[in-house]
Amino acid sequence: MGRHPVPSGGHRAGLPRRVRFDERRDAADRRPSRAALAAHPPAVLGVQRPGRGREDRERPVAGGHLRRHQHDLRDRAPHAHPAGRGGGGHRRLHRAAREESSATRRRDPPARARHPRRPPSRAGPRRHPLHPAREAAVVIRISEMVLPGHPDKFCDQVADAVIAACVAVDADAYGQVEVSTWSDHVWLSGGICTRRPLPQTLESLVVKAGLAAGYGAGNWIDPNRYRVTSTVCQQVGDPTRWSARVNDQSIVLGWAGYDPHTHYLPPEHFLAHALREALTDSCRDGVLKGQGPDGKLMVRLREDSAGWTLEQVLVTLQQHEDLAFLELCERAATTVADAYRETRERDPRWRASWADVDLLINPNGPLVNGGSDGDNGQTGRKLVMDFYGPRVPIGGGALSGKHLSHIDRIGAYAARDAAVRAVQSGAKECLVRVAYAPNREMPLDIDYAMEGRGERQSPAFFAHPEMVDRYPASLITADRARGLHFFDRRLPWNQGCGGHSDPFSAHIDPRTLSPAP
Numbered sequence: 001m002g003r004h005p006v007p008s009g010g011h012r013a014g015l016p017r018r019v020r021f022d023e024r025r026d027a028a029d030r031r032p033s034r035a036a037l038a039a040h041p042p043a044v045l046g047v048q049r050p051g052r053g054r055e056d057r058e059r060p061v062a063g064g065h066l067r068r069h070q071h072d073l074r075d076r077a078p079h080a081h082p083a084g085r086g087g088g089g090h091r092r093l094h095r096a097a098r099e100e101s102s103a104t105r106r107r108d109p110p111a112r113a114r115h116p117r118r119p120p121s122r123a124g125p126r127r128h129p130l131h132p133a134r135e136a137a138v139v140i141r142i143s144e145m146v147l148p149g150h151p152d153k154f155c156d157q158v159a160d161a162v163i164a165a166c167v168a169v170d171a172d173a174y175g176q177v178e179v180s181t182w183s184d185h186v187w188l189s190g191g192i193c194t195r196r197p198l199p200q201t202l203e204s205l206v207v208k209a210g211l212a213a214g215y216g217a218g219n220w221i222d223p224n225r226y227r228v229t230s231t232v233c234q235q236v237g238d239p240t241r242w243s244a245r246v247n248d249q250s251i252v253l254g255w256a257g258y259d260p261h262t263h264y265l266p267p268e269h270f271l272a273h274a275l276r277e278a279l280t281d282s283c284r285d286g287v288l289k290g291q292g293p294d295g296k297l298m299v300r301l302r303e304d305s306a307g308w309t310l311e312q313v314l315v316t317l318q319q320h321e322d323l324a325f326l327e328l329c330e331r332a333a334t335t336v337a338d339a340y341r342e343t344r345e346r347d348p349r350w351r352a353s354w355a356d357v358d359l360l361i362n363p364n365g366p367l368v369n370g371g372s373d374g375d376n377g378q379t380g381r382k383l384v385m386d387f388y389g390p391r392v393p394i395g396g397g398a399l400s401g402k403h404l405s406h407i408d409r410i411g412a413y414a415a416r417d418a419a420v421r422a423v424q425s426g427a428k429e430c431l432v433r434v435a436y437a438p439n440r441e442m443p444l445d446i447d448y449a450m451e452g453r454g455e456r457q458s459p460a461f462f463a464h465p466e467m468v469d470r471y472p473a474s475l476i477t478a479d480r481a482r483g484l485h486f487f488d489r490r491l492p493w494n495q496g497c498g499g500h501s502d503p504f505s506a507h508i509d510p511r512t513l514s515p516a517p
Contacts, residue, residue, distance in 0.1 A: 138303070144297065154371065176401065249435075250411055257420050257423060291319050418456075430451070
């Protein structure tokens, strides 16, 4: 940085410690620009150094600037404030040369008064401005999941098993079914309508769903012993009176973010899904075969700009009485560790090694009487798990137990489809909110909350007839109800416009996908 030339007086004409202006005049008319301060000595601009006012004012100025650049601040100016006349007694104006000695001269007070007994404060070392501190936001993410034998998920699977049976008879079937359970009792309510009667009873569908979930005679709960009470109204007739139109109001939301590595889900929710699938497969035909099927898990991680650091995993798993508790814990730990290592190999953004993860397995002790014998269950009580986890808002309706053309269900799938397409076309993440009114095909409102810039679908994309044509009712199976609505990449609303042709599709583990319908 350049310095001002040394004038003939022998001192440097650098910027003074204090600048005095006439505060009673308009400061804006006198404030020098930074360019002028850099180009001219301070005396030229009407700036003086403490104790050298007359010397600065009377110094000859080179370059023809003369005294007109002193902005009328010189002593005894024709229009100076009266307080400045008579020897320049006003300390805020430029002082004239004083005859009094330095002993009697009034000195300016310090810029900041300090108590005599207060020790002087010392400023800490300042960071060089060219090396600012780098700060990275770290966010804690948590999500959870339940296994298929959990009583709430068992009810969802029974409800969708009834809907799938109706669709197998009539593609236009109408169905709205609620299921609840406690101990050895199962209750069904709602209504279904098909053009032909169902070939099986609702009681048989309950037993079939229980066996598919993993319950058996040696697993504390025998589905064949369930007592089923049904008040479902079963009609044989034209179901399109209800299924071919929007028959209720609804607000649906769809979300997508990140990339295909996380199935366009939040990473914590994706990992909860992946670990849930690993435990489910292990309980069916792996090292945990015969254990479960009831269980829960929770994951906690830290997210920053570099990736995700898994910190904690909590697993609660139902077990047989004849298996030692420590043996169950060892098998469950092996299953979860292998699943995480495979996930980390496919995606380097998972940075923590398994050795650094805090793992808790059944911290409450052995869980033997699981399922509906340990807790009651109800359809639609795991919506946050079905959707996108606790950090993303959800709509106002459940998914399982409703025919696919029900606006709560098909609208949520279409909103997810639109969000995935927005992310595939450039958005970082996208939340789509759509509102519907009864008996109106077109939505009342469509709103995109998008980070970045992505493709937006036309209103016709959300029209009820268009959605019914785009998503066939045969996609509903009881297996979807265990939590695969937005995790199964083979479902059309999770593919967006890319399907499996996107560049990351080769990295998707097919074992995490549900069987083809």
